[in-house]
Amino acid sequence: MSEHYYTEKPKTASDRKAFAAELRGFKLQLTSDTGVFSRDGVDFGSRVLIDRMEIPIDASVLDLGCGYGPIGLTAARLAPRGHVVMVDINERAVALARENAERNGIANISAMQSDIYAAVEGRRFDVILSNPPIRAGKIVVHRILTEAKDHLNPGGSLWIVIQNKQGAPSAKAKLQEVFGEDAVEEVGKDKGYRIYRAKLV
Numbered sequence: 657m658s659e660h661y662y663t664e665k666p667k668t669a670s671d672r673k674a675f676a677a678e679l680r681g682f683k684l685q686l687t688s689d690t691g692v693f694s695r696d697g698v699d700f701g702s703r704v705l706i707d708r709m710e711i712p713i714d715a716s717v718l719d720l721g722c723g724y725g726p727i728g729l730t731a732a733r734l735a736p737r738g739h740v741v742m743v744d745i746n747e748r749a750v751a752l753a754r755e756n757a758e759r760n761g762i763a764n765i766s767a768m769q770s771d772i773y774a775a776v777e778g779r780r781f782d783v784i785l786s787n788p789p790i791r792a793g794k795i796v797v798h799r800i801l802t803e804a805k806d807h808l809n810p811g812g813s814l815w816i817v818i819q820n821k822q823g824a825p826s827a828k829a830k831l832q833e834v835f836g837e838d839a840v841e842e843v844g845k846d847k848g849y850r851i852y853r854a855k856l857v
C-alpha cells in the first residue's frame with residue numbers, strides 16, 4: 657500500500673521531481689518527492705486557491721499544510737514586505753518547502769514541522785491559507801477551521817479550498833458556526849472546488 661501524504665516521517669524511497677510552475681505570474685522552479693502531496697505538479701485545487709487569494713503586500717501569512725510550498729511561496733512573492741510561515745506535519749514536505757524557497761530566492765518565509773497549529777501557538781497572522789488534508793480526516797480539518805480563529809489578527813482572514821464532494825458544505829457550516837454567518841463568503845469556484853474566506857471581525 658502506498659504511504660499517505662500526511663505521515664510525519666515518510667519512509668518511501670525518495671524520488672524527486674523538478675518542474676517549473678507559473679503561479680499568479682511568478683515563475684517558480686519547484687521540486688517535489690514521493691511521500692508528499694501532489695508530487696507530479698501543482699494540485700488543481702491549490703491553483704484555484706492561489707488564483708483567488710488576496711495577500712496584502714506587508715501581510716503576515718500562515719500556510720497550513722504547506723506541502724512542498726506552492727501556496728506559501730506564491731504568497732511570499734505577493735507580500736515582499738511581509739512574511740510567510742509554512743508548516744506541515746510531514747518533515748519531507750517541510751524540507752522541500754525550505755529548499756524551494758532558497759532555490760527561488762525567496763527569503764521572507766520560514767518553514768517548520770507542526771501538527772496543525774502546534775508550532776505557532778500564541779502567534780497571530782493577517783492571512784491563513786490552507787488546502788486542508790481531507791484524507792487526514794474530519795477532526796484534523798475541523799481543527800484547522802476552528803482554531804484559525806485563535807491565530808488571526810483582528811480583520812484577518814482564513815482562506816481554504818475544498819471540493820464539494822469532499823465536504824465543502826460541512827466546512828462552510830463549521831466556519832459559519834465559528835466566525836459567524838456573515839463573516840464567511842464563497843469567493844470562488846472552479847469545477848467542483850470552492851474557495852471560502854472567513855473573516856475575523
Ligand SMILES: C[S@@+](CC[C@H](N)C(=O)[O-])C[C@H]1O[C@@H](n2cnc3c(N)ncnc32)[C@H](O)[C@@H]1O
Nearest residue numbers: 661662693702721722723744745746771772789
Ligand atoms: C492537500 S495537501 C496540500 C499541500 C500543499 N499546500 C499544496 O498545495 O500542494 C495538505 C497538507 O497538509 C499536511 N497535513 C496533514 N495533516 C497535518 C497536520 N496534522 N498538521 C499539519 N499539516 C498536516 C499534509 O502533509 C499535506 O502536505
